[in-house]
Structures are given as C-alpha cells and as structure tokens.
Amino acid sequence: MGSPLGDFIRARRDSVQPESLGLPDWGRRRAPGLRRSDLAVRAGVSVEYLTRLEQGRDRNPSVAVVQALADALGLDPSEREHLRYLSKITGGECTAHTRSAPPRREVRPSVLETLGLLEPGIAVVTNRLGDLLARTDGFEAVTRGTGLLDADPPNLTRYVFTDPRARGFFADWDEVADERAFDLWRGPSSESFEWFTAELAPLAGPDFTRRLNGHVIPRRGPLRLNHPSGCELELVREVLELPSDEQQLIVLLPADESTAQAVDRLRGRSPGRLRAV
Structure with a gap:
C-alpha cells in the first residue's frame, strides 16, 4: 500500500528530465523521468530507503531527508511546501489528514x-x-449564464468536473481542474470524502480520480474566462485565507483594460448588493 508522500515523490521523479539536472540521458527506459538510483545519489540516501518511501513502507522521513529530496528533485517553493505537508500527515495519516468535522458553510x-x-x-x-458560500453582485455578473450558479447550493468543484459548459467557460480548464482536485484533497473530512467518492467521482469519471491522486501543484496564474456574452476576461486572483473557518475570500481583479471594460458592461455599473448562500 502506498502513501501520499510516496506517490508525490514518485510522480515528481517521473516528471523530471535527467538532462535538466545535468545528468546523462540513459536512452529509452521503461519508465519516464529520473531513475530511482540517480535521485537516491542526489539526495544522499540509499536506493533501498527511497524505494521504501515511494512504496509507503517508510512513512517517517526526517526533516533533513525531506529537504534533501526537495533539493534533489529541484522543487519550487509551492512543491516544497506540499512535500513538507505530506511528510507531516503521512505518518499519522488516518487522524491528521481525515478530520471528522464537516467543512464549515456558515x-x-x-x-x-x-x-x-x-x-x-x-x-x-x-x-x-x-x-x-457568499458572493458579490460583481461575481454573479461575471458568472451569469455559465451554469456555475445553477445548482442549489452552487459548487465550483462539481461544476468543473460534471458540467460540459465549464470546459468552454474556463479557457485553461485543465489548470482549473488541477486546482479543484488539489484543494479538495488538501481539505478532507469524513463528510467530504463520502461526497467525492459516492457522488462526485462516479459522475466525474477517471479523469477526476487521476487528478485527485496526482498531487499536481496548481500554478494559480491569471484566471482566463470565455463569457457566454462573447467577452474574453483575464482576472488576477487575490486570496485571503480564513484559517479558523477553513474558508477563503477570493477577489478577482481585471488584469487589463479590455477586461475592466468588459466587466463594467457585464455588471452594468449597477449598485452592488451582497448575496449570501
């Protein structure tokens, strides 16, 4: 049986091209990416120990080993943070990662x-x-007619993976799908696990399951939208974390003048009214 930590290390190893780290290209191989022996040498651990980590048979690497693996894989800051998170939760996975309390909706x-x-x-x-959970009229104006707000209550993850209109609305649908799967995995509870296994996974299919277990760290660049009215929008995201509530306040700002003008047309410059769900 594997572990989230082992799955992540193996996935990152498979994605690294040896030449990007100054290593020789060994030619055609059965598996893509970096050889396990090369990673072990770069991280200063034995191949046997790295194998145990990847297979989930060792779940308690030291801080030094985690740092060495991050350096050896050439991880960026967000990937390093995720690796540290996985190393913390893997040893006590059942209690640390899966919480019994449902996510707060108030x-x-x-x-x-x-x-x-x-x-x-x-x-x-x-x-x-x-x-x-709550939105401004400006948010409603930008998403009106896309299907995102049709469900009661509206849910972005369900929309992205089960509504065909989402692929047209999000210009970078693959990146948004990776974001939703990653956030869902990082914020589990017994209720959410039941929700995405019993309700979402059968509808979303294997693509959702693959992303959920792939530990792809989202880029979270500008959000590009194709509005049904014909407008092409590019929005910069500013996120305020609300850790005590396990919620986020997300503000979307026009990235350019054409987007700002399009947003003005969509919301009609009307006075805003707060809408909570």
Missing part, C-alpha cells in the same frame, strides 16, 4: 461585511470543497 458576519465593502467588485467566499 460565513461569519464580519466576513460578510468585508465582502459587502468589495462591491461592485468580483469576490466570493468559498471552502476547499468548492462550495460558493
């Missing part, structure tokens, strides 16, 4: 008040499941 009054101050901007409060 939005605190002070957060709602903050959201109201952002009108007529584009902002939304969400949790890691993708529930859209």
Whole structure:
C-alpha cells in the first residue's frame, strides 16, 4: 500500500528530465523521468530507503531527508511546501489528514461585511470543497449564464468536473481542474470524502480520480474566462485565507483594460448588493 508522500515523490521523479539536472540521458527506459538510483545519489540516501518511501513502507522521513529530496528533485517553493505537508500527515495519516468535522458553510458576519465593502467588485467566499458560500453582485455578473450558479447550493468543484459548459467557460480548464482536485484533497473530512467518492467521482469519471491522486501543484496564474456574452476576461486572483473557518475570500481583479471594460458592461455599473448562500 502506498502513501501520499510516496506517490508525490514518485510522480515528481517521473516528471523530471535527467538532462535538466545535468545528468546523462540513459536512452529509452521503461519508465519516464529520473531513475530511482540517480535521485537516491542526489539526495544522499540509499536506493533501498527511497524505494521504501515511494512504496509507503517508510512513512517517517526526517526533516533533513525531506529537504534533501526537495533539493534533489529541484522543487519550487509551492512543491516544497506540499512535500513538507505530506511528510507531516503521512505518518499519522488516518487522524491528521481525515478530520471528522464537516467543512464549515456558515460565513461569519464580519466576513460578510468585508465582502459587502468589495462591491461592485468580483469576490466570493468559498471552502476547499468548492462550495460558493457568499458572493458579490460583481461575481454573479461575471458568472451569469455559465451554469456555475445553477445548482442549489452552487459548487465550483462539481461544476468543473460534471458540467460540459465549464470546459468552454474556463479557457485553461485543465489548470482549473488541477486546482479543484488539489484543494479538495488538501481539505478532507469524513463528510467530504463520502461526497467525492459516492457522488462526485462516479459522475466525474477517471479523469477526476487521476487528478485527485496526482498531487499536481496548481500554478494559480491569471484566471482566463470565455463569457457566454462573447467577452474574453483575464482576472488576477487575490486570496485571503480564513484559517479558523477553513474558508477563503477570493477577489478577482481585471488584469487589463479590455477586461475592466468588459466587466463594467457585464455588471452594468449597477449598485452592488451582497448575496449570501
């Protein structure tokens, strides 16, 4: 039986091209990427120990080993943070990673008040499941007619993986899908596990399951949208983490003047009204 830590190390090893690290190209191989022996040498561990880590038979690497593996794989800051997170939760996976409490869906009054101050901007409060808990009229104007708000309650993860309109709305659908799968994996509870295994996974199919277990670290660049009205929007995301609530306040800002003008047309410059779900 594997482990999230082992799966991540193996996935990153498979994605590294030896020449990018100054290593010789050994020619055609059965598996892509970096050989296990090369990674072991670079990290200063034995091949046997690396094998145990990747197969989930060793779940408690030291901080020094985790750092050495990050250096050997050439991980960027977000990948390093995820590797450290996996090393913490893998040893006590059942208790540390899967929480019994369901995700909070109530939005605190002070957060709602903050959201109201952002009108007529584009902002939304969400949790890691993708529930859209509260939103501004600006957000509703930009997503109106896309199908995202059709469900009651609306959920971004379900929309991305089960609504065909999502692939047209998100210009970079693959990246958004990776984001949703990653956030869902990072924010589990017994309720969310039941939800995505019993309800979401059968509808979303193997592509969702592959992403969920792939540990692809999202790039989270500008959000590019193809609005049904014909507008092409590019929005910069600013995220305020609300750790005590396990929620996020996400503000979307026009990345260029053409997007700003299109957003103005979509929301009609009308006074904003806060909408909570």
